Amino acid sequence: MSQPVPPPNQPHDAQPGGNPFAGQQPGAQPGGNPFAGQQPGAPFGGAPFTPPVPVRNNIGLGLAAAVVAAVVAAAVYGAIIGATKHEIGYAAVGVGFVVGFASGKVGGRNPALPVVSALLSLVAVYFGQLLGEAMIAAKELPVTVSELFFDHFGALNELWKADSNFISYLFFAVAAVAAFSGAKKAAG
Template sequence: MSQSAPSPAQPSAEQPAEPQPQPVDATPSSAPQSADAAPYVPQPGAVPPPSATGLPYVAAPAPARNNLGLGLVAAFVAAVVAAGVYGAIIGLTKHEIGWAAVGVGFLVGLAAGRLGGRNPVLPVASAVLSLGSVYIGQLVGEAMIGAKETTLSFSELFFQHFDVLQQAWKADADPLTFVFFAIAAYVAFTGARKAAL
């Protein structure tokens, strides 16, 4: 039996179909293409891929902030809040606690450094504000303790008899009291320097 040859117009199942030609984009690309580059144009603000040299891509550091006013306001607000918290701890426990003084200094220094930046005034201002914060906190604690032991309220003691509170603080002050001042000031000074952006 003889086989007939398939006609050229009809491809047989045994013959593969010829590939169809694809249209070529004749538009020139504005971005240079390399062998390992992406086949698309990068969007504005996109992070470029690592270079072909094998060196990692390193982003440029953010510009250092230097806002003295904002740093001082932040440190002052943090000092007021920390004084209240520190005083409440003293008033509730009837003891000065060292880690609370560290917390006061840390909070004041962190606020100043993060929001104020690398201004050299901020660490010094943070140390001074933390000293004031510890002092006011100790007076708040004295007022809370005095309010429990007398018929006067906290606000009467703190706002109307502030001189009595200061005399009570002087009578209760010991060397450890001044150690807490030093701790808070040191932590605030170093914290503001380390937290500066």
């Protein structure tokens, strides 16, 4: 018996032993690779993947963002202390992280920003604790918080020293570490 022979213009005739459906695949190339026409990094024929824009390295903006974050975080931390009459460790971590994150996100990878963020977080925790002491004392004394904070700062500082303990100083260290790591993570 004889077998039917395909006409000579069929695609599998041009590729001996090859894929008989190679000519029918959309986008098929002469080597039989249907993905040969695509751009590298574009698995479905779309635009190739572009990496994100690198973070800016602007120390001035990073410092400004860190200062603003430190002022806001100190006010919030002081309000928490004033409302609860206790220092809260997570709040100190939050102060440090917010200061570091703001400086790293805005300022970029400048190596000075994590160090400056750690120092600013120390200042923010200190002023937050002072503000909390002023809020607590203002409830018991016939003065306002702002009057106590600005007019009687020396007495407020002495009150803070008398009230502080090991935990108060531990919160400084925790906030500084959180600020340093927050700046590194936000910049990277």
